[in-house]
Amino acid sequence: MTKKFTHTDYFSASISRQKDLKHLLTNNDSIIFATYCAGVSIECMFRAYIAKYTNEFDSKHNLEKLYHKSLIGQELNVTEKQKMTIRVKQANKIWNNNLRYTSEKRMKRIIAHENVKKKITDINKYISNYQSEVFKSTDEIIKIGISKWT
Numbered sequence: 001m002t003k004k005f006t007h008t009d010y011f012s013a014s015i016s017r018q019k020d021l022k023h024l025l026t027n028n029d030s031i032i033f034a035t036y037c038a039g040v041s042i043e044c045m046f047r048a049y050i051a052k053y054t055n056e057f058d059s060k061h062n063l064e065k066l067y068h069k070s071l072i073g074q075e076l077n078v079t080e081k082q083k084m085t086i087r088v089k090q091a092n093k094i095w096n097n098n099l100r101y102t103s104e105k106r107m108k109r110i111i112a113h114e115n116v117k118k119k120i121t122d123i124n125k126y127i128s129n130y131q132s133e134v135f136k137s138t139d140e141i142i143k144i145g146i147s148k149w150t
Contacts, residue, residue: 007052011149014044018142025135032104035131038138039063039095042088045145046070063092075148084144087137094134 018041024034042063049070050056058069067073067088073081099107 005047005051007048007050010044010048010051011145014041014048014142014145017041017044018138021135021138031128031131032099032102032107035095035134036099036102038134039091039099041138042091042095042141045142046072048149049145061096063088063095072145072148076144080144083140087140090133091137091141094130 017037021034021037021041024030024037039061043061043066046063046066046069047057049072050058050066053071054069056069058066060066067084073084076084
């Protein structure tokens with residue numbers, strides 16, 4: 001029988017996944033898994049707050065919905081809440097739980113298909129910029145999550 005995860009389990013996992021992310025970012029060949037790891041880190045942070053405040057488990061992986069369920073917004077001032085909302089939306093644009101099954105080739109195809117109208121010519125540069133936003137968002141979200149944790 002598997003023991004139920006506690007809020008501190010999720011909190012610790014969030015920080016561990018962020019450390020894994022930092023390591024993965026040292027190798028460009030790990031960019032897809034690094035992106036996946038970034039989202040998992042955010043998801044764990046929100047699940048830590050959900051388990052802490054409501055103990056309600058939802059198996060969905062939508063970061064925006066998890067953010068709202070986490071009630072962390074109640075701990076934030078107006079400026080922090082605005083920053084958090086922007087960062088969660090940025091991370092949620094590219095991250096999903098299925099990234100663990102996605103190859104770099106497929107990721108490029110998905111992004112290229114979504115951005116045909118934007119006339120993007122350098123997909124690699126676009127992916128790098130797009131993913132760097134996820135990594136910045138992860139750092140900000142985890143930083144705020146840690147600062148509000150009591």
